[in-house]
Amino acid sequence: xxxxxxxVAKKQIDIVAKEMGLDPNITxxxxxxxxxxxxxxxxxxxxxxxxxxxxxxxxxxTIRGPGKGGIRFAPNVNLDEVSALATWMTWxxxxxxxxxxxxxxxxxxxxxxxxxxxLEKLTRRYTSEIIxxxxxxxxxxxxxxxxxxxxxxxxxxxxxxxxxRAVPGVVTGKPIEIGGSVGRNSATGRGLYFVIEAMCEKxxxxxESQTIIVQGFGNVGGWIANLLYDRGxxxxxxxxxxxxxxxxxxLDIDKLLEWVRKGKYxxxxxxxxxxxxxxKDLLITECDILIPAALxxxxxxxxxxxxxxxxxxxxxxxxxxxxxxxxxxxxxIQVIPDILANSGGVCVSYFExxxxxxxxxxxxERINKELKRIIIEAFEEVYKIHKSRDINLRTAAYxxxxxxxxTAIKFRGIFP
Ligand code: NAD
Numbered sequence: 001x002x003x004x005x006x007x008v009a010k011k012q013i014d015i016v017a018k019e020m021g022l023d024p025n026i027t028x029x030x031x032x033x034x035x036x037x038x039x040x041x042x043x044x045x046x047x048x049x050x051x052x053x054x055x056x057x058x059x060x061x062t063i064r065g066p067g068k069g070g071i072r073f074a075p076n077v078n079l080d081e082v083s084a085l086a087t088w089m090t091w092x093x094x095x096x097x098x099x100x101x102x103x104x105x106x107x108x109x110x111x112x113x114x115x116x117x118x119l120e121k122l123t124r125r126y127t128s129e130i131i132x133x134x135x136x137x138x139x140x141x142x143x144x145x146x147x148x149x150x151x152x153x154x155x156x157x158x159x160x161x162x163x164x165r166a167v168p169g170v171v172t173g174k175p176i177e178i179g180g181s182v183g184r185n186s187a188t189g190r191g192l193y194f195v196i197e198a199m200c201e202k203x204x205x206x207x208e209s210q211t212i213i214v215q216g217f218g219n220v221g222g223w224i225a226n227l228l229y230d231r232g233x234x235x236x237x238x239x240x241x242x243x244x245x246x247x248x249x250x251l252d253i254d255k256l257l258e259w260v261r262k263g264k265y266x267x268x269x270x271x272x273x274x275x276x277x278x279x280k281d282l283l284i285t286e287c288d289i290l291i292p293a294a295l296x297x298x299x300x301x302x303x304x305x306x307x308x309x310x311x312x313x314x315x316x317x318x319x320x321x322x323x324x325x326x327x328x329x330x331x332x333i334q335v336i337p338d339i340l341a342n343s344g345g346v347c348v349s350y351f352e353x354x355x356x357x358x359x360x361x362x363x364x365e366r367i368n369k370e371l372k373r374i375i376i377e378a379f380e381e382v383y384k385i386h387k388s389r390d391i392n393l394r395t396a397a398y399x400x401x402x403x404x405x406x407t408a409i410k411f412r413g414i415f416p
Contacts, residue, residue, distance in 0.1 A: 189223020191344015
């Protein structure tokens with residue numbers, strides 16, 4: 001059965017509300033989204049036909065600042081998925097103490113089926129449709145699944161043309177030449193790396209001797225695989241939407257990255273030592289650290305019992321359901337939750353936004369240093385609560401994030 005991600009997101013709020021004894025009024029408030037816009041995106045295709053795509057932008061909470069969150073282009077995008085992703089962004093920004101709220105957007109489309117011209121038209125028309133609810137002071141999009149720096153550049157240009165001046169602060173994850181930040185492209189992977197390094201230290205294990213499996217070999221999965229490979233870890237398997245690829249002695253990640261960055265699928269990669277493995281089997285293959293970095297709802301009550309790793313490091317948003325969380329906790333598998341593990345992306349997006357507004361840019365050393373400081377501070381805070389209350393890391397992270405939002409609501413009050 002297809003799990004509804006927004007139901008999962010609401011269930012996670014219930015779990016933490018119970019654990020922290022949260023005011024039921026606040027709980028109800030946090031389980032609702034602030035604003036959602038559904039738009040039609042008509043595109044005149046290259047063959048002369050008109051196609052209509054459905055698009056969304058959701059702001060879950062702007063209590064602590066403007067909305068922040070990616071835009072995804074994928075065939076199954078729907079309002080519930082985007083609402084869940086917006087909700088998770090609220091917690092992520094709060095956990096990192098960023099002065100931003102939670103938002104997300106998406107268009108229901110398979111971008112691989114569009115020409116480059118059609119993709120540009122789709123991006124620009126979608127931007128025009130949501131233009132009144134985005135902006136540097138309102139809601140700042142960023143890349144997510146199947147969107148990238150070029151797409152952010154088209155959004156920035158469309159918004160700027162409407163304003164009659166360049167407004168780089170309207171999106172993050174842009175090319176550096178138009179106000180992007182160094183280190184943003186690798187930021188989510190680098191954040192995952194800092195967090196897993198800190199976790200290994202707590203558990204007294206050597207990161208470089210761990211075996212790794214990564215599901216999803218795009219921006220997030222590709223970068224974390226790359227960083228762990230350079231550290232000396234054996235990467236047993238990686239996957240994309242076409243297939244997984246496995247080698248028990250460890251894959252050559254540099255070569256595989258070169259392959260996928262040419263737009264090719266892993267299933268077509270040729271090396272007789274490697275075998276193909278399905279995405280389903282990849283998740284239950286034995287390893288030390290499993291990194292789901294593709295989509296939500298990958299570790300569920302159907303397969304959680306078969307997971308054979310020590311640590312799950314959540315690169316994707318929402319890859320583990322609450323039922324699976326319980327099973328993994330009983331099995332003694334540590335799950336480093338998405339709102340902490342993959343928060344490096346939004347952290348450096350925040351740096352990009354600050355740099356755009358101040359029109360003063362930092363170097364890579366400063367970006368990575370500040371990223372490490374912020375993410376490790378959050379990690380230590382989460383770890384402390386996890387230990388002192390004997391609860392899983394997700395609930396610990398949620399307690400901090402939700403408490404911060406609840407306090408902000410108390411100070412601001414309910415209008416009018
Ligand atoms: P991406 O488009 O760069 O890569 C996605 C990867 O997942 C690709 O390899 C794709 O082939 C694979 N994939 C897609 N559908 C799949 C399926 N059904 N089964 C297996 N693999 C599949 O996207 P990304 O930016 O790397 O995002 C991946 C995840 O990380 C998403 O959950 C996203 O929300 C989350 N995330 C991204 C960022 C960021 O900065 N890009 C930040 C935080 C979280």
